Amino acid sequence: MSRTVFYISDGTAITMEVLGHAVLSQFDREFEQRTWPFVESVERAREIRERIDRSCEESGERPIVFYSIVCDEIRDIILASQGFCHDVIESLIAPLSEELDMAPHPTVHRTHGLNRDNVARYDARIAAVEYALSHDDGLSLRHLEQAQVILVGVSRCGKTPTSLYLAMQFGLRVANYPFIADDMDNLTLPPEIRQQRDKLFGLTIDAERLSAIRNERRSGSTYASLRQCRLELAEVEALYRRFGIPHLNTTNYSVEEIATRLMDKLGIERRIF
């Protein structure tokens, strides 16, 4: 039977959830995970405590409770539950406080919060998302000088999601440009892109995976055929080598990994939002 895990936070609980998921993946058991964000009232905390206790009675095992709540009164309600409660942040705060020889100032963890101090930074991040959208798939070759990265690659190799992720998570302005089948006989870079050569990053992918992805969109088409995929990839990879464009095979990588490896290879400093 699966063990129940509760994530309880006075914020979005996004970070805690991802962290908890990574921790649980090290144990060879099934877990049923439930997230309770914005636990900011006594009423909501009491409701959750009842659910924890009910889950405990029904399953005969006490649920794992990962929590992060600044307000003492609300936290105490959760701690009075029958769950195994563990403060996710505190285990990092205590050793750091000792090392820094400094007391922490617990404030509600608005990790993803918006306030007077960071609204300009936030707006720039949203502007990066808009930039990615208006420079998606070669839509516009104008204002490429404003891009920090220009992704190139064949259709369906991961350019669009990577561009959007880089914008959303790291506030980078990313344009992307596709090489299409018609270009293959004489593959080259448009002059607007060639001018920004130090920003270029190429994506490639295994032909089998590309063909599978394209078949999802246009099943049985020439476009999706393994032969066509192989041809396009060979041409594009040759171009990467010819122009000395750094590139990455995305076959086994998620957008998070592609984005992180790209920044690492291009030496782009990461900003934290």
Added chain:
Amino acid sequence: MSRTVFYISDGTAITMEVLGHAVLSQFDREFEQRTWPFVESVERAREIRERIDRSCEESGERPIVFYSIVCDEIRDIILASQGFCHDVIESLIAPLSEELDMAPHPTVHRTHGLNRDNVARYDARIAAVEYALSHDDGLSLRHLEQAQVILVGVSRCGKTPTSLYLAMQFGLRVANYPFIADDMDNLTLPPEIRQQRDKLFGLTIDAERLSAIRNERRSGSTYASLRQCRLELAEVEALYRRFGIPHLNTTNYSVEEIATRLMDKLGIERRIF
């Protein structure tokens, strides 16, 4: 002088970075943060150790090192540095191991990894991003029955970034539909959208903030005027009330917070990627 912080991981380091940032925000000091992802080789680990030691000598203070590295040989190189090293995951693993009465199986934390077991889930998440793009800004009212959420609101109140974030982070299929100035005299919902009423979620925003955002795009226009913003918002909020559409004022919220509050209000269960 700011204290230096290194995030060192054999993975993307994304989760660690966000967590570390939340922890550091509780201390009233400046920190200079550097991230080293994909520390998978002895050479790279040695290079980083040298940087940690150099930073220590230059500043006279040992850097804070948050790390998560599974391979003993590589981890030991980092631990031999002069930094104050703290394993981010381990402090959660140990108590959990005791509670579960089970030993952990340390595997390289591919928190955002792609493998045979999760590729179908990953592809569905990327398909959600594509769905959001093709149903952005009322582009298409077809296949709305496939949407899990339909965001509505005036131009520039946060619909597009919220849709993309919900797709990217939680794999939700989200369409969004704008109310435009021409609709205001007789504001209503198109029949395609009215059919999906239980999926609707309205965004609203303070007129002053909306006007500022619109002025960034079209400075001095009627569209950006405070008067026009107030008029549109009043009409749209009246419509939310008339149709009983749950809604949120986004003025002080980031996309992460809007997305999380939306799922909470609509009772959508969160999936973790």
